[in-house]
Amino acid sequence: MYVLIDKKKSRGIIIAAALIIIAVAVTACILLFHEGVSENTVFPENVYGVSVHTRLLPVWTPKRPGIPRKIKYIVIHETGNRNNGADASAHSDYLRSVNGETASWHYTVDDKEIYHHIPDNEVAWHAGDGLSRNGGNRNGIGIELCVNSDGDFEKTFINAAKLTAYLLKQYGLTVKAIKQHADFIDKNCPETIRNTGRTEEFISLVSVYLNESPPE
Numbered sequence: 001m002y003v004l005i006d007k008k009k010s011r012g013i014i015i016a017a018a019l020i021i022i023a024v025a026v027t028a029c030i031l032l033f034h035e036g037v038s039e040n041t042v043f044p045e046n047v048y049g050v051s052v053h054t055r056l057l058p059v060w061t062p063k064r065p066g067i068p069r070k071i072k073y074i075v076i077h078e079t080g081n082r083n084n085g086a087d088a089s090a091h092s093d094y095l096r097s098v099n100g101e102t103a104s105w106h107y108t109v110d111d112k113e114i115y116h117h118i119p120d121n122e123v124a125w126h127a128g129d130g131l132s133r134n135g136g137n138r139n140g141i142g143i144e145l146c147v148n149s150d151g152d153f154e155k156t157f158i159n160a161a162k163l164t165a166y167l168l169k170q171y172g173l174t175v176k177a178i179k180q181h182a183d184f185i186d187k188n189c190p191e192t193i194r195n196t197g198r199t200e201e202f203i204s205l206v207s208v209y210l211n212e213s214p215p216e
């Protein structure tokens with residue numbers, strides 16, 4: 001009888017110890033992995049006078065798979081949503097609330113402010129090219145410019161140039177790293193910029209900010 005109880009007890013202790021070891025190992029792995037994801041990435045609060053709100057999507061979800069990567073490009077998009085009120089805040093809400101869709105990107109810019117949805121050094125699904133080696137998803141920070149009818153696109157254009165310049169500087173890239181969605185797949189995005197022939201103007205404006213120091 002005593003022997004039986006002892007055996008049961010020691011089995012329980014072994015199982016408990018094993019569970020604790022597994023829990024510690026898993027936690028350590030998660031912390032290490034997560035540290036790896038978040039180091040060398042920036043969470044700006046202000047870029048050349050424009051407020052940036054960090055409102056991250058939950059990690060390890062279809063929209064934010066948490067895949068770490070190197071940053072090679074800044075990929076410019078437009079939301080294509082001309083509805084009144086379809087500003088950066090509304091797109092942040094949209095990303096956080098709509099399920100069953102995997103489309104995602106890093107920043108949304110409107111005429112007043114910027115929302116940051118996914119850390120810059122993680123993959124997001126904005127370029128339509130899967131995880132191809134030199135693709136936009138795998139290597140690019142996706143920036144969406146709002147085109148809402150009640151917004152001022154000229155200001156959005158300037159704010160996006162400011163954010164692009166800031167990110168290029170942070171990650172040691174040049175204006176050559178500025179890409180458009182259309183560089184990766186056959187899609188006319190960013191539509192307004194392309195249709196009005198303003199691609200070079202955008203790059204020139206980024207260069208102007210690149211030569212300035214961002215305010216503290």
Ligand SMILES: [Zn+2]
Pocket residue numbers: 076077078126181189190
């Ligand atoms: Zn696009």
